[in-house]
Amino acid sequence: MTDANNRIRQEALDWVIRLRHADAADWAAFDAWLGADSAHADAYWPLATADADVAAALAQPLPSAEVIALEPVRKRRWLAAALLPIAASIALAVGLWWTLAPGAIPDTVFETRAGETREASLPDGTRVALNGDTRLVLEGADPRRVRLERGEARFAVVHRADAPFVVSVGAAQLHDIGTVFDVVRDGAAVRVAVAEGAVQYREDATSLRLNPGDSLTRGANGTIRTARIAPADVAAWRARRLTYDQVPLELVAADLARATGVPVTLDTGLAGRRFSGGLHLDAPPEAVIARAAALMGVRARRDGTGWRLSER
Amino acid sequence: MNAKNAAPETLEAVFLRDRARLLGFLARAGAGAEAEDLMQEAWLRIESQRGREEPDQPLSYLYRLLHNLMLDRRRSEVRSARRDTEWADISGGSVPGTSEEPDTDRRMIAEEEIRAVHAAVTALGEPTATIFRRHRIDGIVQRRIAEELGLGVSTVEKHLRRAYAALLDWRSMRDEA
Structure with a gap:
């Protein structure tokens, strides 16, 4: 100049x-x-x-979802195997740590507690938001491979034709095709919803392409169902709200537990019941759960430290 | 500087009397062919306020009105050329011709922008960040800020210049990225 x-x-x-x-x-x-x-x-x-x-x-006020800078839990495979399971929580920026790591690169683990949400950039620029009670593992050597061990994560992937971004979730893999998508894992049950781009769902011989507005639910027994969702409602939990269209109450209960940090269980009588509607999370857990129960037409009662939903 | 306003004139009277000067201001500010159109828009605003309390300084009010109308136009041009950083979308200020409901990704970027700007101001350190917020957001004049913080006016001015320079650099760098 x-x-x-x-x-x-x-x-x-x-x-x-x-x-x-x-x-x-x-x-x-x-x-x-x-x-x-x-x-x-x-x-x-x-x-x-x-x-x-x-x-x-x-x-503008800061967005309501609480976001804390991620502190990856560093876990060295060889250490864990040979010595003792130290999962020390070390406050280190991922990128920094990446460049400092000598030789074989161990996994990096991101964890959130129930009721807590966090966001971070992965080394390749992909943005990830974690819902509560979530554990996501970056597989050491390859920054384009992550594993969702439990909970819910929303990815805004930096697409690279030569290196697809792959999320392993239980028995399935999700391959991005330039994408914004949300994944939930609850044991063997998986739910995927796509906001933008496309995701290829692969499990054994199954391969399904999910486009914007598609969602897929894989039951714990392996059954796969697809449904539609408004793209704007994908990962709505980031804006402290949850939106459902014919979703089994088990999944709603799991979402409520993740979001509030309070265990929410279901009477067997409610198994298979479905819910459509929108829930807001900006309230204390008991208020959120009471309102949700009223909307779902069920009864919520205290059950130890948590809540149990039953027929009204 | 501050003329004593015994009986302030109405906006309409000043607008009509100083029309040529205001039109010249728009031309010098680079409004080009839009100048007449902006004058018309300003006139409609003034008419819609008839009967309300008149501002103390009608001429500076009119300058600011025209300045802000011009700024609004420039911002919406930039916004439509820059689809992916539409942070105004979630504030409810809708831009004609764009969708009312931001899609998920635009919404995420908007939230990120808000967080990023708050973080950038905090990163200025103190007392610079407080001085900037008092001046730009709360609209407090430099002299008052100096009194509040027990600093000299020239010190406050120095902090302000540093803050604006850093934030505006930061902002335009993000736009280019």
């Missing part, structure tokens, strides 16, 4: 500040400055636009 450009930029910046509390004389001076050189307006407007954007964002 030349000295003249630099000076003009400084002056433009001064005007952005000064015009915040300008009287008529200030405005006349600003007008004269603009008139002195057409480069002045060219320098001023981008700064004024950036200033307005910054102010608009600052005027």
Whole structure:
């Protein structure tokens, strides 16, 4: 940048500040400055636009979902096998740690407690958001392979044609095709929903392509069902709400437990019942669960530290 | 600087009297062919406020009105050219011709932008971050901020310049990325 450009930029910046509390004389001076050189307006407007954007964002409250910088739980395979299961929680940025890791790269583990949500960037730039009570493992050597051991994660994948992003979830693998998608794992049960792009679901001989608005539920017994979901409702838990269209109550109960941090179980009589509707999570757990029960038409009662849903 | 306003004139009277000067301001600000259109828009705003309390300084009010109308247009042009950072979408300020309901990914970016801006301000350190927020968000004049924090006005000004320079650099770098 030349000295003249630099000076003009400084002056433009001064005007952005000064015009915040300008009287008529200030405005006349600003007008004269603009008139002195057409480069002045060219320098001023981008700064004024950036200033307005910054102010608009600052005027917004921070989004309601609590987001804490991820502290990966580092776990060394050889250490775990040979010595003792140290799963020390070490506050280290993933990227930093990646470059420092010598030789064979051990797995990196991300964990959240129930009721807690977290977001992070993976080394390849993929954004991941973790719902409560979730455990996600980055497989050491390959930054494009992750394993969802339990819970729910939403991925916004940086697509690379030469290196598909693969999520292992139980017996299945999900291959992204440039994608935003959400995955839930509850034991052997899996639910996938796609907001953008596409995901290839693979399990043994099964291979299904899921497009935006498609969701897939794999029951604990291996049965696979597909359904539709509004793309805007994929990973709605990130905005502290849950949306369902004909979803078994077992899965709703599991979602509530993940989101509130309180165990929610189901009477066997309710097994197989389905729910359609939207739930908000911005309230204390007992209020969230009471409202959800009312909407689902079931009764919620205390059960030890948690809640049990039963026929009303 | 501050003319004493014994009996403030109405916005309409000042607008009509200083029309040429205001139109010239828009031209010098680079409004080009849009200048007349912006004047018309300003006039409609003024008419819609008839009967309300008149501002103390009608001329500076009019300058600001035109300035902000021009800024709004520029911002919505930039926004439609930059689909993926539509942070205004979730504030309810809808832009004509775009969808009301942001899709999931746009929404995520919007949330991220909000977080990122808050974080960028915090990263300025203190007292710079507080001075910036008081000035830009709370609309407090530099002299008052200086009194509140027990600092000299020139110190406050120095912090403000540093804050604006850093944030605006940061913001335009994100746009280019």
